[in-house]
Amino acid sequence: MPVELREITAETVRIICGLEVAEEQSDYVAPVAISIAQAHFEPRATFRAIYAEDEPVGFMLWRDGDKPDAAYLWRFMVDRRHQGKGYGRAALEQVFALLKARGITTLSASVVRGEHSPLGFYLSIGFIEANEVTSTGEWLILKSL
Numbered sequence: 001m002p003v004e005l006r007e008i009t010a011e012t013v014r015i016i017c018g019l020e021v022a023e024e025q026s027d028y029v030a031p032v033a034i035s036i037a038q039a040h041f042e043p044r045a046t047f048r049a050i051y052a053e054d055e056p057v058g059f060m061l062w063r064d065g066d067k068p069d070a071a072y073l074w075r076f077m078v079d080r081r082h083q084g085k086g087y088g089r090a091a092l093e094q095v096f097a098l099l100k101a102r103g104i105t106t107l108s109a110s111v112v113r114g115e116h117s118p119l120g121f122y123l124s125i126g127f128i129e130a131n132e133v134t135s136t137g138e139w140l141i142l143k144s145l
């Protein structure tokens with residue numbers, strides 16, 4: 001499923017902020033507008049819109065870690081109308097390649113566990129559970145790049 005990671009511009013920011021997850025998933029990820037606002041206060045952050053066939057379908061935000069070979073996937077979502085089409089996996093694989101090319105060897109993320117949790121998605125793409133809870137009470141997962 002080919003996707004493109006594109007920079008968000010003044011022209012596209014409103015439509016990207018309109019992307020949303022299903023209601024039952026809303027406890028698992030912050031709204032896109034909040035993520036973009038937070039990213040502006042984090043110098044180590046990078047965020048991109050996910051496009052499929054010229055249409056915005058999702059959003060992702062990551063940041064460099066404290067160690068030079070580590071990064072953290074901070075936010076990640078595919079709009080509810082576009083889930084289950086392989087876009088999430090394809091976008092994440094692009095980020096793996098981008099980070100690997102920069103010498104990063106470990107990508108971490110954290111998930112809320114529960115009925116609609118994305119944990120199964122992350123495990124299916126090669127993340128493993130660190131069996132550790134983060135300072136914010138989420139379940140830590142790790143991917144070797």
Ligand SMILES: CC(C)(COP(=O)(O)OP(=O)(O)OC[C@H]1O[C@@H](n2cnc3c(N)ncnc32)[C@H](O)[C@@H]1OP(=O)(O)O)[C@@H](O)C(=O)NCCC(=O)NCCS
Pocket residue numbers: 021022025028029075076077078079082083084085086087088089090109110111112116117118119120121124
């Ligand atoms: C998690 C999310 C980004 C996945 O995006 P997606 O585009 O729907 O995922 P894909 O279509 O690429 O799915 C890839 C694989 O993961 C599986 N998968 C997707 N969501 C899953 C879930 N919640 N649990 C278990 N498996 C899941 C798919 O069945 C697919 O498996 P396959 O390759 O064997 O067919 C999307 O469901 C989402 O935005 N969820 C709400 C927000 C969220 O939880 N974000 C993560 C915050 S940490």
